[in-house]
Amino acid sequence: MNPGTYNLTGNQACAEGALSSGCRLLGYYPIVPSIEVIERFSKRCPEVGATLIQMEDEISALAAVLGASWTGKKSMTVTSGPGLSLMMEHVGLGVMLETPCVIVDIQRSGPSEGIPNSPGQGDMMQARWGSHGDYEIIALSPNSPQEMFDLTIKAFNLSERYRTPVLIMSDECVGHMTEKVIIPEASKIEIEPRKYYGGPKNKYLPFEWSQDFVPPIVDIGKGYKFHVTGLTHDDKGYPIMNEVCQELNVHRLINKIRLNAPQIIEIEEDKIEDAEVVVVSYGITSRVALNAIQEARKNGIKVGSLRLITVWPFPEKIITKLAKKIKAFVVPEINYGQIVFEVERCSHGNTNTVFVSHKATQVYDSDNILYAIEQGVKEKEIKEKIIEYNK
Amino acid sequence: MNYKRIPYDIDKIKIPQGEIHIIKNRCKGCGFCVEYCPRDVLEMSDEFNAMGYHPPRVKNPENCVNCGLCEMLCPDFAIWSTLKPDCRQASKKKSAEDEKEAKIES
Amino acid sequence: MIKKEDHHPMESLLRMDRIPHIWCPGCGIGTTVTAFIVALEKLKLDFNKVCVVSGIGCTGRVAGYINLDSFHTTHGRAIPFATGIKLGNPELKVVVFSGDGDLISIGGNHFIHAARRNIDLTVICVNNFIYAMTGGQVAPTTPLTAYTTTSPYGNFELPSNVPQLAESAGAVYVARWTALHIRRLTNSIIEALQKPGFSVVEVISPCAMYYSRINRLGDGIDMMKFYHENSVIKHNEPTENLDIDYQKEIIVGKFINRERPTFTDSYNDWLVTEKKAQSKSMI
Structure with missing residues (x-):
């Protein structure tokens, strides 16, 4: 276009x-x-x-x-x-x-x-x-x-x-x-090229261990004659079903994302440095939350906003760090609680988590989020459970 | 060999002689090759291979005509036949002669 | 094929580091693989451009033993995976090598629709009447009254007739052979590989460990003897007559060989005409 x-x-x-x-x-x-x-x-x-x-x-x-x-x-x-x-x-x-x-x-x-x-x-x-x-x-x-x-x-x-x-x-x-x-x-437009294998044809390993855990790839029809399988496999791609191979295989798959998470994760922060309450939102809810955040700031509450652009892998470290210094997280979602549990898990009981649940079929009334923000600031002691708020 | 009608060019035709090769340790003793060998070349042996199966052995080596049926039927890629070296040359010569004849005919 | 005294002639197309394979003694899958390899070598194809996709099951393991670009995918999804490969690179010859449970039961929908679209695939369906990898359960092709571990009083479900299914869905080439008809099977695979469009070769194969043991039919060799005595070659037989009854005659042969435009051809035609129309309207 x-x-x-x-x-x-x-x-x-x-x-x-x-x-x-x-x-x-x-x-x-x-x-x-x-x-x-x-x-x-x-x-x-x-x-x-x-x-x-x-x-x-x-x-x-x-x-x-x-x-x-x-x-x-x-x-x-x-x-x-x-x-x-x-x-x-x-x-x-x-x-x-x-x-x-x-x-x-x-x-x-x-x-x-x-x-x-x-x-x-x-x-x-x-x-x-x-x-x-x-x-x-x-x-x-x-x-x-x-x-x-x-x-x-x-x-x-x-x-x-x-x-x-x-x-x-x-x-x-x-x-x-x-x-x-x-x-x-x-x-x-930045386009990441595919990481192709360049070595000798007979030495290609489809699932080789490399430094960043991402093995190079080849196309079909180029003469590499490789085999790949959905079974637990070794670096050659051959199915080998023992615990050592399972461990090596799955460990690498998981580490590939976990250890590279800092490079993958993208979030949008707004005034979280001195915030008392941080609204964690993603997708359409982040736009509804904007209105509530503005209203709350007008009312003198120090509200920060954390928008998850990358939801998975979850930005655990950022949430954990924030949890130590704020009064509450407010998590609006169009469901009965999914990402809010992740936020609560990562806050390690250091702060309250206020959940603004909304039934599917419609987006929020931003008043609900505003009220939840106000609730979050008022809470003095840390509750064991997620505080759920529905107007 | 018994022929019902003796081909007039029988003196030109040389029956190919095959040689059977068996990788005993790959065999799983299914017996397909022994059963379906059209020239009764093979038989099951009494010995055990590394996996505990009875591999086939060559009973009548002179009967093999290198038809390759054992090689195609074997599910374990354990048996194959090759032309005996002296037949190989003969067959090559023959094919060269055939090509010449075909050219002349065309 | 160059034959040598010290190497099996098929070694170049096999992953020798994985041989011996996992198939039981008396199983016909190895024989079918042999037929496939001989067919490939007779056709003198560029082996770099041939790709084998398998699903799950005993026959699903074929991909792991053939020394070509090979994929061992999820249960029943070999055909859609192969469809993707064919669409991604139409130059490739894509072969789906899988079993009856994989292709007809869990992958039945994909089988029908790939045949309807006439994707240029060669499907080799090894039919052993049973789910052997999981220990001998009833399959969509188990003949009536045959015993399996999950039909201990005899199977009462009507089995699928694979050639008829393929024909009615729109396959352009359909053949059925037993693992014993090894040369005819090879020729059929050659024809199927050369045929543009969705071609199906069904291979009736003995399962010595599960199907014949529970039914007291003897070893693999006894199953082969049964095929020898009871299979009848009837080319061009109407596919509705091809049902297989328990221990009755098996009709084999080449049944369908017809012409239809393949998906890739139709798609390219559409692309070209649309492109022309668009460039005209731009002017």
């Missing part, structure tokens, strides 16, 4: 972001409210020569994306809550095969089918723990169409950099919101 300023919905911006970062294959299964990403992509297909395929279900959609990624094509899939549940099988495979790809989840309310066309943030924990076994994952949470564009590019860069599936945890509100999106010139 030509550089310039456009009026785009979050979903359209996501498709544009994907195309700008060089994504040339989208495997999908249609699901509300993520359709507009696919519609935009399909319209632009002939122009850029991209491939689009509607698979028979979400399971195969992500399977095809993983397969395509091994041929050297940047690829992604788009879905919503019920689809993400089906994709979990291949999130696990993607992590195990260390395949770069992007999964966009435009969250809706649940459980099960829920209400298709209403916002929710109920997939946050599924994104982290949904597939079985031990693994670490990267998830980003945009809060505006511009960020849908930027973070889609960032997601591709992270997935190439760390050889892992990256999730974009957006929601229906951001997806369907129309806003100004600035598309920069192609030369100004």
Whole structure:
């Protein structure tokens, strides 16, 4: 797309972001409210020569994306809550095969089918723990169409950099919101190249231990004759099922994200240096919280804001550090408590955690958050439980 | 060999002679090669290999015509046959002659 | 194929550091792999451009033994994974090597839709009538009245007829052989590899450890003898007649060989026409 300023919905911006970062294959299964990403992509297909395929279900959609990624094509899939549940099988495979790809989840309310066309943030924990076994994952949470564009590019860069599936945890509100999106010139978009292997062909190890735990990759059809498997494998990719191999394999997969977390984590802070209360928010809730924060500051409360752009890996150290000096965290979410438990865990009982729960289907009344901020400042002793507030 | 009708070019044809190679320790003793050898070359042996199976052994080496069926049927990649060195040259010559004939015919 | 005295002729296409393989004595999967390797060598393909994708199960392990770019994926998802590979790089020859449970049961949906789209894949389905890797459970292809560990009083579910399923879903090449019809099987795999589009080769293979033991059918060699006596070659037989009954005659042969545009062809045509239309409208 030509550089310039456009009026785009979050979903359209996501498709544009994907195309700008060089994504040339989208495997999908249609699901509300993520359709507009696919519609935009399909319209632009002939122009850029991209491939689009509607698979028979979400399971195969992500399977095809993983397969395509091994041929050297940047690829992604788009879905919503019920689809993400089906994709979990291949999130696990993607992590195990260390395949770069992007999964966009435009969250809706649940459980099960829920209400298709209403916002929710109920997939946050599924994104982290949904597939079985031990693994670490990267998830980003945009809060505006511009960020849908930027973070889609960032997601591709992270997935190439760390050889892992990256999730974009957006929601229906951001997806369907129309806003100004600035598309920069192609030369100004930073694109992380794939880390290819350059050594002799017969010595290639698909899962080699390297310094940053990220092994170099090769494409299919280049004569490396490699084997990869979803079973516990050694550095050659051969299945070896013993405890030593399991330990080496999973340990590296986890360390790859955990030890590189400081480079991955991106947060947006506002006045947290002298804050008494810090609002921890992500996605659409961070925009609702803005109003409450302003109101509270007008009322003389020292409120800071911490917006999670990278939700997973969770910015544990920052939260722990903050917990020692503030009176309370306020965590608004469109669910019955997911990220709030992470915040409470990381505060190690040093401060109160006030949870502003909101049922899915609508965004907050910012008064609720304001009231929670006021409550948080008033609390004198540290409660054992999360303080839940509903007006 | 008994022929119902003796081919008129029988003097030109040389029956290929094969040689069987067996990697005993790879064999799992399924017996496919012994059962389906069309020339009854193989038999099961009494000895045990490293995995505890009875590998086949060559009973009638002169019968083998290098058809390669044992090699294709073996699920364990443990047996194969090669042309005997003296036959190899003969067959090469023969094929060269055939090519000449084919050229002449065309 | 160059034959030497000291090396097995197929060693170049096998991962020799993993041989001996895990398959039981009397299993037909190794024989099917042999047929596949011979087919590849006869075709003289560029082996760098051939890729094998397997699912889970006994046959799912094939990918781990063939010395090509090979993928051992999740249960039933070999076909969609291979679809992705084919779309990502249409130059590659993608072979899906998997079992009946993997392709017809858990991957049944993917099988149908890949055939409908006519993705250019070669599917080799090794049918041993049972889930062998998990210890002999009833499979979608287990013949009626056959015993398995989970049908101890005989199977009462109607089994799938793989060639008929493939034909009705739109496959362009369908053949069935037993592991004993090794040369015909090789020829069929050669034809399937050359055929553009979704081609299916079903291989009836003995399972000596689970299927034949619980049914008292003897060893792998006895199963092979049964195939020898009871398989009938009927080329172009209507696929509805290809049901397999317990210990009855097995019809083998080449059943379907037809032409249909592949997904990649149709997609490229669409791209080209759309591109032209768009450039015209721009002017």
